[in-house]
Amino acid sequence: MPKVTIDGKEIEVAQGTSVIQAAELAGVRVPRFCYHDDLPVDGNCRMCMVEIEKFPKLQIACGTPVTDGMVVKTQVTSPKAKEAQKNTLEFLLVNHPIDCPVCDQAGECYLQDQYMDNGLHDSRTVLEEKIHKRKVVDIGPIMLDAERCVVCSRCIRYEREVTKTNLLEFVNRGGSTQISTYNGGPITHEYAGNLVDVCPVGALLSKDFRFKMRVWFLKETDSICPGCSTGCNITIDHRDGEAYRIRPRRNVEVNKSWICDPGRDLYKIIGTGRVTTAHRAGGAVVAQSDLIDEVVSKLQSAGPSSAFLATPRASNEDAYAFKKLAESVGGRLDFRVGNPQDKVAVRKDQILQREDRHPNTQGLLNLGLGVTGVDALLADCKAGKVQVLVLQDGGLLREAAVAEAAKNVAYVVAIATHQGPHLAAAHAVIPAAVWAETDGTFTNFDQRVQRFKRAFDPPGDAKPRWEIALDLLTRLGKPVNAATAADVFVEMAVETKAYADLTHRSLGPKGRAAAQASA
Amino acid sequence: MPSMQALERDQALTKPAYRILSEKFGEKVSRVTEYRGDLAITVDRAAWKEAARTLRDHPELDYKLFLDLCGVDYLNDESRPDRFEVALHLYSVTHKHHIRLKTAVPEKNPTCDSLTDIYKGANWFEREAFDLYGIAFLGHPNLTRILTHDDFVGHAMRKDFPTGKRFVSKKPKEWLLHVPKGSEHLVLNVGPSHPAMHGTFRVQVLLDGETIRDAAAEIGYLHRNFEKMAEERTYWQIIPYTDRLNYCSAFINGHGWALAVEKLLGVAAPARAEAIRVILSEFSRIMDHLVCISTNVVDLGAITPFFVVFRAREEIYDLLDSVCGARLTVSYVRIGGVAQDVPDDFDARCRKTLGWIREVADQMENLLTRNKIFADRFKDVGVMSKEDALSYGWVGPCLRGSGVGYDIRKDHPYSGYDQYDFDVPVGTVGDCYDRYLVRVEEIKQSARIIEQALAKLPKGDFITHDRKVALPPKSEVYSNIESLMNHFKLVYDGILAEPGEVYGYCEGANGELGYYIVSEGKKYPTRVKVRPPCYNIYQAYPEMIKGTMIADAVAMIGGLNVVAGELDR
Amino acid sequence: MATSVITVNRDTRPGYYPIFYGMWLTLRNMLETLFVKGRSATIEYPEKKRNISTRYRGVHLLTAREDGTPKCVACYMCATVCPAECIYIEAGERPEKKIEKYPTRFEIDLLRCVYCGFCVDACPEEAILMSRENDLVGTSRAELVIDRENLMHRGKLAEVGTGYRPVDHDVRRPVRVAALERLKSEHGIVPGMPNRS
Known part of the structure; x- marks a missing residue:
């Protein structure tokens, strides 16, 4: 493996690493516009100039592979490189509009950041001489502003290499070069949001996020997309308990730097139509504690003639606690409504999405939650053999089979996140938190266990599902020794082979593979 | 890069304070830095009190003026083994020199020796560090809250104490003084709202006729952190x-x-x-x-x-x-x-x-x-x-x-x-x-x-x-x-x-x-x-x-x- | 400079003269206040108002464009810099492509405000200024959370005038001056404030 010295620090990197990547490993971020970790190198922006010994001229760090014994000086130690970067930045700004006040990119703009880090030059341009281009162009889910573009071609390469749709191209020449869709038509695929993320400046901006919030107010929380069994790594951006957007978080083994647009939209479900108080059928609000006591007494009297339906939307911790609950009263337990297990690894498209629209089907399979057989369970319900039916997700009542079966059950308990007419079938509704409001883990189609973190508190009286299940267990006299989701994971790891040597901490930000050969 | 790095030993030895402390305490003087002209010496907790005494009494040092003592919470700095630090600032009027003496205090056992018998001024500052950080000073004569009130729960300056969390004082402290039972002396509160008080702070005095036998002060009425x-x-x-x-x-x-x-x-x-x-x-x-x-x-x-x-x-x-x-x-x-x-x-x-x-x-x-x-x-x-x-x-x-x-x-x-x-x-x-x-x-x-x-x-x-x-x-x-x-x-x-x-x-x-x-x-x-x-x-x-x-x-x-x-x- | 420490003179030989001096001084001040114009330190408020400076930081103002819409583009700079967190903004879209953005809501909680003027410093559009209005009265807390319309049309503005606002002391950098001169000599253009409306 080649050894390279970057700003006096020697490191060993893999064959084929570029200088820009090696510098990053050495803790130096070389400024860039066109270079992107998950896109092919183009080398057009000339921002990442570094000084390399034995090269007569400065080289671009992104397009120069490391060779053994290379000595690189970045802008940190080389005044020449710093000057070159400064000059490049000044050129890029020649025609840049005075748009920071109205530009949503402000706060995460490469121009702003790199100006502050390396530029700090005085302006030599005047407003009246700037070239004007198209502004506020609506191209579907994206707003295009060609004046702000630095012509780095990241979006074009994304279209060419990732979605293979080739919807964007450069038009015109020289200072008038700008990006455009064909005839100004819209972006039609389901991965348009990533264009906003790859754009280093404010040329491509999200229409959904447009003018909603300034990004510097937002707090970031690492999370996992609950949209399908792929388990893309995401960041939830939120402020004061309200989520404003979802962005991809880079994980080369799962989703690289991308997520799909349906996944991006999932932040909207967090704040709308939530169940915030415990209530009975018809909406009569009751104290949560009283309702849980009632559920406990019903479960105690029902015993084995109770049934439990889990949901593959729940985290591993939720599912484990729910399983414990079912076992404690000896009730029937399953989750496979609509047979998600058959689709868990089936691709929906060639990029990221999968047919199974649940994040944790594999996790529930690992935990052995599919025992009774869901058809048999529902049939028993229909036949009136079940006295108490506990639904881990109120949304299950939207399924015709479940709704039909629930009609003949004397007491239906729904742990629900969202309101809706379907909840009328439940005799007791307990408010639950969604994924963004609790800690937990999902196991994706590929047996990768990934951790998501609590971004903010659940609304009203809502609690995480694992907490509700633990509460019920405590009142049933069979407490589980766990106070946090991490504790539940530890308990689960003891019993579940697949997670035997894992903890929340050891999963790290990018997750780890579960041990095979369980379930 | 930041020059908060520790000084080399030969460079550090040119500083009289370091030389004298390290002669006396050896390995217990763990670190010395000079950043923007500020000399800071970190000592082990065990040597804290004696180090301060040496700084005060050694004729070559003569740090007689007590300036400040405070706690610092490094909750988010994972490179530090101990969460808290106590920092003492002193000044030598004869040598015209400021110095900062620091010691690390672990989260598990947040205690530290009190300097009250070396510097009279340390009294309230240690109370403040106790109040706001929960660092207990061993040997302090009256280690009670000072800026917050007695109904306050937790330590406000700790990084994990949420900003904006408030506690309402339900019952103001009635007695600041210990009045012996059956005492004929008159207890008089001067302040917090009193024309002779220059602001909202309070002194309670024990009067024997017009002579003050005992007095105690209470502050914190205008504390907003x-x-x-x-x-x-x-x-x-x-x-x-x-x-x-x-x-x-x-x-x-x-x-x-x-x-x-x-x-x-x-x-x-x-x-x-x-x-x-x-x-x-x-x-x-x-x-x-x-x-x-x-x-x-x-x-x-x-x-x-x-x-x-x-x-x-x-x-x-x-x-x-x-x-x-x-x-x-x-x-x-x-x-x-x-x-x-x-x-x-x-x-x-x-x-x-x-x-x-x-x-x-x-x-x-x-x-x-x-x-x-x-x-x-x-x-x-x-x-x-x-x-x-x-x-x-x-x-x-x-x-x-x-x-x-x-x-x-x-x-x-x-x-x-x-x-x-x-x-x-x-x-x-x-x-x-x-x-x-x-x-x-x-x-x-x-x-x-x-x-x-x-x-x-x-x-x-x-x-x-x-x-x-x-x-x-x-x-x-x-x-x-x-x-x-x-x-x-x-x-x-x-x-x-x-x-x-x-x-x-x-x-x-x-x-x-x-x-x-x-x-x-x-x-x-x-x-x-x-x-x-x-x-x-x-x-x-x-x-x-x-x-x-x-x-x-x-x-x-x-x-x-x-x-x-x-x-x- | 060598330290020059002087010892104060304690040996003042106190007597009773200052007591009579005090009486005389009080009498003199009273008479002067009554009869010498401009000598009085007090005014008859509220009939008369203090003469406050043109930099005074009073209640805020939002400036308007020529068409009467707010100059503000809802960039949130003021809300960001505000140490008291008293500014609340919601942004909306304007049809004009040159402006794009404007505040659909802009509220200042004047009870939270510390009148530091940082919002004026932070504004990149000269959209927020301060007036010299300082006698603010309300009968409820809600009344003193003032909205966009109220900020654009402060009733007392004509009477009190504007206060703190960005002043350009022309500390432009030499390269800028050179660029501007080039523009003037080559194109005959003298740039002023960018015309955004």
Whole structure:
């Protein structure tokens, strides 16, 4: 493996690493516009100039592979490189509009950041001489502003290499070069949001996020997309308990730097139509504690003639606690409504999405939650053999089979996140938190266990599902020794082979593979 | 890269404090740094107390003046094995040197030896660190909460204590003193709301006739945790908060803050800005002294000086209004300069104001200095010895009244004070009368400084051009993208300081006003500790009044110039 | 400069003269206040108002474009810099492509505000200024949370005038000056404030 010295620090990197990547490993971020970790190198922006010994001229760090014994000086130690970067930045700004006040990119703009880090030059341009281009162009889910573009071609390469749709191209020449869709038509695929993320400046901006919030107010929380069994790594951006957007978080083994647009939209479900108080059928609000006591007494009297339906939307911790609950009263337990297990690894498209629209089907399979057989369970319900039916997700009542079966059950308990007419079938509704409001883990189609973190508190009286299940267990006299989701994971790891040597901490930000050969 | 790295051993040995401590404690002296001229020595907890004693007693060191002691919470710094740190700031009047002594305190067992029998002033500071950080000081005579009340749960300055969490005090503390059962003595509360109290703080005295047998003070009524707020503000945003510290001379607080941050950043303000700062600081000092003296004599029944001097104070306020845009809450300094240039009629206004000051200062002197009633009430009342004053950490006019000629403007000139010719008055006895005379003389010296500064007010910029520190001029922001981006980054990211820590100080109206700033390289400071001069001064008050007459206690309090905004922060 | 420490003179030989001086001074001040014009330190408020400076930081103002719409583009700079967190903004879209954005809501909680003027410093559009209005009265807390319309049309503005606002002291950098001169000589253009409306 080649050894390279970057700003006096020697490191060993893999064959084929570029200088820009090696510098990053050495803790130096070389400024860039066109270079992107998950896109092919183009080398057009000339921002990442570094000084390399034995090269007569400065080289671009992104397009120069490391060779053994290379000595690189970045802008940190080389005044020449710093000057070159400064000059490049000044050129890029020649025609840049005075748009920071109205530009949503402000706060995460490469121009702003790199100006502050390396530029700090005085302006030599005047407003009246700037070239004007198209502004506020609506191209579907994206707003295009060609004046702000630095012509780095990241979006074009994304279209060419990732979605293979080739919807964007450069038009015109020289200072008038700008990006455009064909005839100004819209972006039609389901991965348009990533264009906003790859754009280093404010040329491509999200229409959904447009003018909603300034990004510097937002707090970031690492999370996992609950949209399908792929388990893309995401960041939830939120402020004061309200989520404003979802962005991809880079994980080369799962989703690289991308997520799909349906996944991006999932932040909207967090704040709308939530169940915030415990209530009975018809909406009569009751104290949560009283309702849980009632559920406990019903479960105690029902015993084995109770049934439990889990949901593959729940985290591993939720599912484990729910399983414990079912076992404690000896009730029937399953989750496979609509047979998600058959689709868990089936691709929906060639990029990221999968047919199974649940994040944790594999996790529930690992935990052995599919025992009774869901058809048999529902049939028993229909036949009136079940006295108490506990639904881990109120949304299950939207399924015709479940709704039909629930009609003949004397007491239906729904742990629900969202309101809706379907909840009328439940005799007791307990408010639950969604994924963004609790800690937990999902196991994706590929047996990768990934951790998501609590971004903010659940609304009203809502609690995480694992907490509700633990509460019920405590009142049933069979407490589980766990106070946090991490504790539940530890308990689960003891019993579940697949997670035997894992903890929340050891999963790290990018997750780890579960041990095979369980379930 | 930041120079907060430890000094090499041979370099460290050139520092007498390190040499002597390491000779005595060997390996227990774990680290020595010098950052922006601040010498900081870290010792093990076991050596903490003896190290402090050595610093005080060793003739080569002679760090007799106790300045500050505070806790720091490094919750987010994973490179540190211990969560807390206690930092002690000392000053050697003979060697003119500041030093910071630190020790790490683990989260599991947050205890540390008390320094109360080495420095009298440590008492309240340790109580404060206990109150706000939960660090227990072993051997402290009275380790109770001081700034928050007894119904408060948790320790407010800990990083994991949520900002904005409040507790309502349901029952104020009734007894500060221990009164023996069956005692015939009268317990009297002076304050928190009492005409003879200069702000909302309280003293409870035990009276035997008119003689005070015992006394105890309670503070914290105006506590708003400035330091916690500062941990969630950028360096720039903290400026308006500093106006509310010593509100009698609000400008000096901001001046001190700007100096401390500039020290942390390693930038300097242009000469014109410094001269403007000096002029306004001196006017503020005059105003503070005038208020101090006149309210002090109101306590003695003399109302005339009060009305007389307020005429000049009004003129100073008008001057501040014309320059800063507000009379009291000036918010005029900026990191690296001042907010805008002075108005065209600045010179004329200043001279007119100086005229008023001279007039009323003369009148005040004629009214008081040779007044028999006044002199009888002040002479030999509230005597503070030199040694005790240093041990308590008295600074400013009060310390100078006790005969120690320590004035930062002279001993560590900042903002170009070395260009001006002025004298430092000191007293001989250390009583109320000396403190009064020192203040009167300082008013005259301040006027001298202002005249010199006005005469050679330099032309040029009023704020630095450093784009990492100061906002670009508005014409640039409106018309070019570089300055606009610069402006945006400075507003939403604030000024970014390298990781490091400094103790910045200036001569406030009450004495050394210090800001201990710890930066971890983030948008917000990790720790801001204000060293409020009157915190040390007021601390001595209950001890001073024991055994005196109640009327003398009233005469003493005004001259100490305790300002609750600064005392309670 | 060498330290010049002077010892104050305690030997003042106190007597009773200052008491009579005080009486005389009070009488003189009283007579002067009554009969010498401009000598009085007090005014008859509220009939007369103090003469406050043109930099005074009073209640805020939002400036308007020529068409009467707010100049503000809802960039949130003021809300970001505000140490008291008293500014609340919601942004909306304008049809004009040159402006794009404007505040659909803009509220300042004047009870939280510390009148530091940082919002004026932070504004990149000269959209927020301060007036000299300082006698603010309300009968409820809600009344003193003032909205966009109220900020654009402060009733007392004509009477009190504007206070703190950005002043350009023309500290332009030399390269900028050169660029502007080139523009003037080559194109005959003298740039002022960018015309955004």
